[in-house]
């Protein structure tokens with residue numbers, strides 16, 4: 740494992756898919772550098788998984804916070820081998836005309852601007868090294884639509900376009916892919932599916948398939964919309 744040990748950067752590790760991926764990558768011997776907004780969760784993760792793993796309180800929607808995080812991470816570690824833009828928000832179920840300007844902005848600020856902030860501050864180091872994989876979390880709702888989730892759909896369709904365009908800008912050796920993770924029983928799914936969420940896999944069950952799948956993404960996959968098999 741030592742020679743295959745990778746530096747994995749994950750946004751949104753406090754709960755859900757981000758946390759399950761962090762735990763599974765670390766179990767396999769990789770180093771995880773994660774962030775989330777919750778101070779309590781980041782402190783608890785750092786105690787559970789000490790250095791070289793690192794967990795920082797960062798709001799990805801805040802470009803200055805992401806810049807400071809990148810500065811800290813890139814001094815202590817090499818550029819990420821795998822950058823997982825996982826953090827996202829979903830709007831409360833409602834038709835578009837009932838979504839306030841504040842709520843629409845919050846979804847866009849995290850799901851599109853947050854992803855771009857992370858790319859802005861980490862990808863130059865990956866380009867300088869000449870290798871690395873960027874995975875931007877999309878959704879089934881980045882390729883289809885549904886009522887009551889228009890702001891979320893708009894951002895995930897945006898992620899598909901943003902990522903495929905980014906893929907055309909990257910030099911050889913790097914790849915960017917949009918990823919549909921499938922349907923998993925997390926707080927986000929409970930917000931839109933309510934009781935129906937419990938019939939889907941837990942994040943820990945999902946991570947057993949998703950993490951090996953993520954580790955196999957290669958530069959040759961650049962620009963390819965991907966889906967975690969289930």
Ligand SMILES: NC(=O)c1ccc[n+]([C@@H]2O[C@H](COP(=O)([O-])OP(=O)(O)OC[C@H]3O[C@@H](n4cnc5c(N)ncnc54)[C@H](OP(=O)(O)O)[C@@H]3O)[C@@H](O)[C@H]2O)c1
Nearest residue numbers: 751753754755756776777798799826827876922923925927
């Ligand atoms: N669950 C599914 O079935 C499903 C399906 C399709 C796509 N996805 C996608 O998969 C990804 C993970 O979803 P999930 O279901 O695990 O969601 P979740 O349970 O709601 O977790 C979201 C994570 O993102 C973090 N986060 C939110 N805003 C943030 C910000 N501004 N800065 C930093 N971290 C932030 C949250 O932590 P804090 O609140 O502590 O910041 C949390 O750790 C998302 O991109 C989602 O769109 C999920």
